[in-house]
Amino acid sequence: MKNVFIILLFLSFNIAFSQSRIVVKNAVDESAVSGAVVKCNNQLIGKTDQSGILVFKTKCKKVEVSAAGFYQDEVVVDQLMEVFMTTTKVKTREIQTVVLQDKSDPRALEILRKINDNYKENSPQSLDSYSYKSYEKISLDFDEDSIKAYSNYIANRIDSLKKLPQQPMKKQQEKDSLQSVGLMKLMGESKMFLWERALENLYSKKYGEKTIVLDNKIAGLKEPIYELMAFRSNRNNIPKEIKEENRNLYRYYLTDSIEIDGRENYVIRFREVNYRQPVNKRKFNGYLYVDKDTYALKKIESNSKIKSEGSITSIWKPINNKWFLVKENYKIKLGAASFANVEESGRKTKQEKEAEKQTRSQFGTYAFVTADYFDFKTPIEEKAQDFKGYSMEVESSDGNIINQYRTESLTKREETTYLKIDSLSSRYKLDQKAKALTGLLKGKIRLGMLDFDLARIIGYNKYEHFRLGAGVKLNEKFSRYISPDAYFAYGIYDKKFKFGAGVDVRTTTEKNSFFRAEYFNDVMAAGRFSENLWNFRMRIMNSGVALNNGVFYGYEGFKLSYENDITNGLTLNIAARKSKEDAKFDYDYKGLGSEFDITSSIITLKYSPNSKNIMTQNGKYTYEQNLPEFYFNYEQGFRSLDGDFNFSRLDALFVQNFKTKLGVTGLRAYGGIVFGDAPLWKNFTMNGLGKANSGLNFNLTSYLGFATMEGGKYYNDKFVGAYLTHRLPWYFKSFGKNVSSFDFIYRGIIGDMKNPEFHQFDFKKLNHLYNEVGLEWNNFLSTQFNLGFFYRVGHYNTAKFKDNFAIQFKLKLLGF
Structure with a gap:
């Protein structure tokens, strides 16, 4: 009993x-x-x-x-x-x-300080190991209140169309009209997009993180989109509403304390600055529940100031005295779909068009995201086998077992989405269009089995001026193992064609491992720093380094190489190269002329231990580039095989950032050295971006360039350089939605040239420390551009202000 x-x-x-x-x-x-x-x-x-x-x-x-x-x-x-x-x-x-007062409650600010101080200790990653599963559902749809109104609108619109006089149409016009009506009806019956994903997440202090895709299903797509599959939520990031550097963007108020699950919680409400109170805005943008004992976040709800623009809610719970995220719910307005209420033929006057705008029906479209985290285990048995390979791998992606992981049943509208959009997939070639969009992430335009390289379409340098071209590569639709490619370019100023071709042969589809053979006939700025294994964003950022450098050389030859990802974070590339190289400027090296045969071998290492990768059908994809990163190149020239020189060329690049209460500091440290005999272009240019004898020095930023240095002026056979940037922990809004901030920037470089007289060419060696300092305004006037002002100080400073001063523009997307 x-x-x-x-x-x-x-x-x-x-x-x-x-x-x-x-x-x-x-x-x-x-x-x-x-x-x-x-x-x-x-x-x-x-x-x-x-x-x-x-x-x-x-x-x-x-x-x-x-x-x-x-x-x-x-x-x-x-x-x-x-x-x-x-x-x-x-x-x-x-x-x-x-x-409502326009200042934060000091008690609330003190609690926020303790949240940040204890965040790492409260995080699951302070445990030795853990695992959990997650189920995520992402969709695009109308707001719930708009669905019925939209369905009524479509019904009325179709009735109105039937009443209009029938105009003779060609077959294609009639087909397009029927498809248009069909798509509008579909949007009333189903969501525009639906994606489900189930993951298993493993963590070990010894072996790192591992994410396994248990299953994946996207309405309308038969083939998995690995780049989309690798989308990451913010579950391991500190919410922006509590970050110390964002305190100027919000006002915080300690309002209450409340008990949840037998634990006392502080309740802090917050709102955005520059708050105005029209009809449909909230008093507060959100609230925080903070556990009193540990100063850990229990829950955060962050709303837009305007209710109809959406909200984000995240909920945590304690497991083994650490706080795991258990639920996320996002609703974000993407825009509004607008439709005319009547269909009329013929041309319309300006007045009729304005009148039509007033009668258009608008329906808000939103992104909806729900995520549930469950089946928590800590500690777990740590096996090296479970963490091998890339940081994300796919166990299943056909959607057949996704139902096993759903934390809620699909609604009738969601079930209809799969049925309706799947039926339209082949008609509208949704798979091909999705693949084309993901190709843009890698700087490619995909058309069937062809990938076109966006970076080769247009460029500019002082030697060729505008450089027009195209590059194409056969993708996995041609073959999973063999991938030929070719490119050509034409210089407007030198009026010469350049071209190259190659082929990759994979040894496995499990990881990045392939042989490559290539032929090339091209030109390049003399002394450029190696960009081997750099990603698309880094190469694009550094592509303008030769804008004001006219010192170019030509190279024609071939190269054989092998590349292999030894681990998730370590990549090795070894190559043998044979080429004929000649100066495109007035040059003579040691009385031997300006044209030489170069035979060399090259070893490149890239170490990126914290970056996240996944293997796709088209090769490795880095979905999260995390620092630190280290790049190393060693080229050895030989006199054998008709080579003219025996030389060694080494260069290295280290990239890291550090976050403290004083802000975020970024570092690029790099350097190089050449031993033996080598022409000027095998040495190092100091990457000046400025023009000689110009009025205002204005240029675009580059990854390793100097805004105030004259391009093509300085060459060394050994050097070290540093690029330091420090973001102040002060964020503000000028106008619009973007948040602005300021970076202090320092760039310095020094080196030497052992025998400059060997190179019969007008240049200078840079054997004193070259310094420039600057201030960069991020999101200048709430745009997606950064505006920087730089000034040269130290040994190379001159009496003229304009010689020392430079302005730089940078696309924010390029990042640090």
């Missing part, structure tokens, strides 16, 4: 604590809102009592809350929810704006 009583007590306890409790308050004075209606998918759950409280059970992920005199709201289901409803009364909102 006693055992039965214990079981009943346990069951009643479990039932009681599996319930959800919602508290609804007035956002103006925080008084209770009684009689507030709580619904799930338009089905009534209940109403709040006199205290504004409702206790209920539901399987829904979100509930809608409405009350007379207030704007409707919604909230992610949790054990405890608080909803602060905004009144529809204008005068009350005006009073609310006045009462």
Whole structure:
């Protein structure tokens, strides 16, 4: 009898604590809102009592809350929810704006400081090991309130079209018209996009992170999109709302304390700065629940200032005294679909077009993301075998077992999405279009079995001026193992064609491992730093390094190489090269002339231990480039095989960043040295970006360039350089949605040339420390560009201000 009583007590306890409790308050004075209606998918759950409280059970992920005199709201289901409803009364909102102080509560700021101080200790990654699974669902759709209105709109539109006089149409026009109507009807019946993914996440302090794709399903796509599959949530990142550097963007208020699961929590509400209070804006942008004992985040809800623009909710729970993320829910407005209410033929006047704009129906389109994390285990048995290979691998991707991992059943609309969009996939070639979009991530345009290289379309340098060209490579649709490629280019100024061709032969499809043979006939700026194994973003950023350097050489020959990823973070490339090289400038080396045969071997190493990679059908894809990174090149020239010189050329690059309370500091340290006899272009140019004898020195930033240095002026056979940038922990908004900040930048370089007289050419060696300092305004005037101002100091400073000063522009997307 006693055992039965214990079981009943346990069951009643479990039932009681599996319930959800919602508290609804007035956002103006925080008084209770009684009689507030709580619904799930338009089905009534209940109403709040006199205290504004409702206790209920539901399987829904979100509930809608409405009350007379207030704007409707919604909230992610949790054990405890608080909803602060905004009144529809204008005068009350005006009073609310006045009462709200425009400064943060010092007590709230102190709690936020402790959250940041304890974040690493509270993070699961402070454990020795753990594992968990996750189920994520991402979709594009109309807002729930708009779906019915849109369906009615489509029905009325079709009726209106039927009543219009029938105009004679060609077969293709009739087909396009029917498809257009069909697509509009489809959008009323199903989502525009639906993607589900199930993952298993492993972590070991000894072996690192490993993510396994258990299954993956995307509506309309039969083949997996690995680049999309590698999309990462922010589960391991500190939310931007609590980062110390973002304190100027929000105002924080400690308002309450509340008990959840027997643990006391602080409640901090926050709002964005420059707050204005029109009809549909909230008093607060969100709230934080903070565990009192550990200063760990329990929950964060971050809303847009305008309710219709979306919200983000994240919920954590303690396991082994560490806080694991258990739920995420995103709703982000992407834009509005706009449709005319009538269909008319013939041309329209300007007045008719303006009138049509006023009668267009608009429906907000949103990205919806839900993620559940479960099956937590810590510690786990750590086996090296489980962590081998790349940081992400795919176990299954056909969608056949995704149902095993779903934490909720698909809605009827979601089921329809798979049926409807799958049926349209072949008609609209969705697989090909998706592949084309993912190709852009690697700087390619994909057309069938051809990949076109975007970086080769157009370029500029001082020797060729505009360089026009094209590069194409046969992708995995041609062969999984053999991939030929070719390119050509034409220089507008030198009026010469350049070209090259090669072929990759893979040894396996499990990782990056292939042989390559190539032929080339091209030109390059003399003394450029090696870019072997650099990614597309780094090469694009450094592509303008020769804009004002006219010292070029030509090279024609062939190369054989082998590349292999030894581990997830270590890549090796070895090559043998034979070429005929000649100066495209007035030059003579040691009386031997300006044209030489070069025979050499090259070894390149890249070490990137924290970057995240996945193997795709088209090769390795780095979906998260994390620092530090180290690059090393060693080229050895031989007199054998008709080579003219015996030389050794080494160069290395180290990239890292460091975050402290004073901000984020980035470092690029690099250098090189040449031993033996070698022509000028086998030495190193110092990467000047400036023009000689110009008025205003304006240039585009480069990865290793100097804004104030004259291009093509300095050459060394040995050098070391550093690029330091420090982002101030102060973020602000000028206007628009982008957040601006400032970086202090220092660039320095020094080296020497042992025998400059060997090179019969007008240049200078750089044997004193060259310094330039600068200030860069990130997101200049809320654009996607950074604007930098630089000044040369130290030994190479001159009396003229304009000689020392430079302005630089940089696309923010290129990053540090």
